[in-house]
Amino acid sequence: MKTAALLLLMAFPCLAQQDESVIRFSNGDRLTGDLLGLNGETLSWKSQLLKEPADFDLKYVLDLELPVGAPPSDQSVATHEAIVAMTNGDTIRGQLAGITDTEIRLATSYAEELILKRGNVKSAKISSIADIYYRGPNSIEEWPQRDGGDSWIFRGGVLHSESPGGIAREINFPDECVISFEASWRGAFRPKIVFFSKDITSPSKPDSGYEMVFQGNSVHVKKAGTNNWLGHSTNAGMLRENEKARIEIKVSLKTGKMALFVDDQIIDTWQDDAVDRDTLGKGFHFVSQDSSPLRISNIEVSGWDGYLENAPNRAGQFQGGFGGGLEFGGGLEAKKPVEEVIPEGRMLLRNGDTIEGEVMGIEGEEITLKTSFAEVKFPVARLKNLALSNESMEEAKLENGDIRATLADGSRLVFRLDGVEENSIIGFSQNFGTARFRKDAFKRIEFNLYPKNGEAIRPSEDW
Numbered sequence: 001m002k003t004a005a006l007l008l009l010m011a012f013p014c015l016a017q018q019d020e021s022v023i024r025f026s027n028g029d030r031l032t033g034d035l036l037g038l039n040g041e042t043l044s045w046k047s048q049l050l051k052e053p054a055d056f057d058l059k060y061v062l063d064l065e066l067p068v069g070a071p072p073s074d075q076s077v078a079t080h081e082a083i084v085a086m087t088n089g090d091t092i093r094g095q096l097a098g099i100t101d102t103e104i105r106l107a108t109s110y111a112e113e114l115i116l117k118r119g120n121v122k123s124a125k126i127s128s129i130a131d132i133y134y135r136g137p138n139s140i141e142e143w144p145q146r147d148g149g150d151s152w153i154f155r156g157g158v159l160h161s162e163s164p165g166g167i168a169r170e171i172n173f174p175d176e177c178v179i180s181f182e183a184s185w186r187g188a189f190r191p192k193i194v195f196f197s198k199d200i201t202s203p204s205k206p207d208s209g210y211e212m213v214f215q216g217n218s219v220h221v222k223k224a225g226t227n228n229w230l231g232h233s234t235n236a237g238m239l240r241e242n243e244k245a246r247i248e249i250k251v252s253l254k255t256g257k258m259a260l261f262v263d264d265q266i267i268d269t270w271q272d273d274a275v276d277r278d279t280l281g282k283g284f285h286f287v288s289q290d291s292s293p294l295r296i297s298n299i300e301v302s303g304w305d306g307y308l309e310n311a312p313n314r315a316g317q318f319q320g321g322f323g324g325g326l327e328f329g330g331g332l333e334a335k336k337p338v339e340e341v342i343p344e345g346r347m348l349l350r351n352g353d354t355i356e357g358e359v360m361g362i363e364g365e366e367i368t369l370k371t372s373f374a375e376v377k378f379p380v381a382r383l384k385n386l387a388l389s390n391e392s393m394e395e396a397k398l399e400n401g402d403i404r405a406t407l408a409d410g411s412r413l414v415f416r417l418d419g420v421e422e423n424s425i426i427g428f429s430q431n432f433g434t435a436r437f438r439k440d441a442f443k444r445i446e447f448n449l450y451p452k453n454g455e456a457i458r459p460s461e462d463w
Helices: none
Strands: 021-025 030-038 042-046 054-057 061-065 080-086 091-099 103-107 114-117 121-128 132-136 152-155 158-161 165-170 176-185 191-197 210-215 218-223 229-235 244-252 257-262 265-271 283-288 294-303 346-348 354-356 358-363 366-370 375-379 402-407 412-420 424-429 433-438 442-446
Touching: 080 103, 091 114, 091 358, 091 412, 121 294, 158 283, 165 191, 176 191, 191 244, 210 257, 218 265, 229 265, 283 294, 402 424
Parallel strands: none
Antiparallel strands: 021 030, 021 061, 030 042, 042 054, 061 442, 080 091, 080 121, 091 103, 103 114, 132 294, 152 158, 158 294, 165 283, 176 244, 176 294, 191 210, 191 283, 210 218, 218 229, 244 257, 257 265, 346 354, 358 366, 366 375, 402 412, 402 442, 412 424, 424 433
């Protein structure tokens, strides 16, 4: 495939007014400022630390961190969000707008409608977004350190901590919700996550709500400000074996049920049989318990229907818990969760039912399925996944000029940079062809993904 010759030296209006962008170099240097221009070989940069704008050779640039603009005000209100995983590792978020044997059309807030090559799609998960209550982080101002500490900073869409301390904000939690975020760390994973607290003025030591406490691979839950532990501790071995994870906490004040998922695998459940709503509030806290480096990103709080898929089948209960996590005899040992397997060709519904059928079409927020008994229509938001065949899968080829982009909604895409205009970035991928993206939807752009001669200029993590 022909690689475009990039001579894109174009005028870039300043991407930030109050917030500054950050450029990071392969030798570890970083420089705040504003992006002025970009082409296939150089990046033009303005900074208060420089007497005049400078052009930097892209072969020494690792990445850019950019301030994110507000979503378009004319976006139509959608009831679902599809998270499409591509065979090359890309994750693309949007609303399903159509599907055929060869393509999946995805409406997005950051680009024209993307037409995804179906053979390059690995999976598609669907969630309801009518009740998304928070998505971020977007700034450190959103997460005040009210107890006088300065242990947390915000950079490149990520909250960083390297010393003990807490941050907190208020969120209008629904009675049933999903709290999710991505974490990466060095050493042991030891944060404390607090939700439904009534006071955020002491982020590190809330006296109400629930605390989920991580101690390496051990996890336990208690009522904040008390010694009232909810039943049992549990073991999450992957938190000891890895240094990054996607954490998901599902909470229902209606039933007192709580569940922890790590990388989409259920770890355990807890039960509070005495939910006291008078002691609960809107506080949401992240607390670093030591000086180990910790990063928190892609935080989302959304509504939940209360249905708990993949629930472990416990042999007994412990201290009134919901399926206690301990076996008796021979010591205390966490039982391995039972992973749910969806039969090939079937789709999971929000109420736990499954349905088998051929997707005939998607129009608006409604999907049409041809089943063995009838042709049925229902809202896309009732589905939790699309049934996709694993046959004839392909993976996008690596291209000279590829960049890796992280967008404000959590999408991560690799594509060849083909052009930059006043408000747009243009790129090409075998996943979706040529696309035009909103420039202010980008949080981070990474360069030099495939250094010549295998020369590693990119550290695995920048701590």
